[in-house]
Amino acid sequence: xxxxxxSNQSIRILDIRYGTSVDGIGLRTSLYCAGCxxxxxxxxxPQSWDERGGTPIPVDELYRLIVDADMxxxxxxxxxxxxxxxxxxxxxxxxxxxxxxxxxxxxxRFEELMLHPVRSELVKLCDVLVDGxxxxxxxxxxxxxxxxxxxxxxxxRQSIQMGQVLLVNE
Numbered sequence: 001x002x003x004x005x006x007s008n009q010s011i012r013i014l015d016i017r018y019g020t021s022v023d024g025i026g027l028r029t030s031l032y033c034a035g036c037x038x039x040x041x042x043x044x045x046p047q048s049w050d051e052r053g054g055t056p057i058p059v060d061e062l063y064r065l066i067v068d069a070d071m072x073x074x075x076x077x078x079x080x081x082x083x084x085x086x087x088x089x090x091x092x093x094x095x096x097x098x099x100x101x102x103x104x105x106x107x108x109r110f111e112e113l114m115l116h117p118v119r120s121e122l123v124k125l126c127d128v129l130v131d132g133x134x135x136x137x138x139x140x141x142x143x144x145x146x147x148x149x150x151x152x153x154x155x156x157r158q159s160i161q162m163g164q165v166l167l168v169n170e
Contacts, residue, residue, distance in 0.1 A: 010057055011056070012051065012052070012053065012054040012056050013032065013034070013054050013062070014048055014054040016029065017029070018069050018071070024103035027071045029065070030074040031074070031075055031076065033077040034048060034050060036079040040107065040133050042136035042139065044134075048077045059090045066090075066094065067098055075102065076104070084122040085118065087122050088118070088122050091126070103128045104128070105130045106131055110129055131154060134147050134148050152165065
């Protein structure tokens with residue numbers, strides 16, 4: 001388990017969007033982190049690929065911004081799974097002290113993440129995981145909360161409990 005002390009942890013943030021309804025159900029505070037190794041053709045956010053981009057913001061400050069905004073939370077980017085330690089610390093604080101749901105977007109697949117000792121910890125702290133790379137040939141503008149048909153909206157708790165991927169009913 002990653003230590004939940006947040007005093008010196010930070011996350012490189014490109015943008016924070018308050019009140020967005022495109023990154024999950026309901027109004028959300030979305031944290032867009034820097035860094036993505038997938039470089040998907042047609043990506044809507046290629047400026048997020050550089051992991052040195054954005055501004056390092058301490059986890060404690062991000063937590064205060066989330067609490068002050070009083071909305072549910074989405075981790076996106078880039079890819080939060082590239083640097084999970086800061087997001088794990090932030091998610092622990094959110095789950096311990098605030099009544100918020102956490103959605104997380106990643107180019108990795110759920111099954112792959114659950115085999116990784118650190119990334120699986122972040123997955124387990126999320127309520128919903130939107131997984132899979134963006135595939136331009138699978139683009140579908142009618143989909144909610146994702147860009148291509150191969151991407152899945154996964155109910156994390158139910159999936160872990162049942163031992164198989166269970167999708168969120170939109």
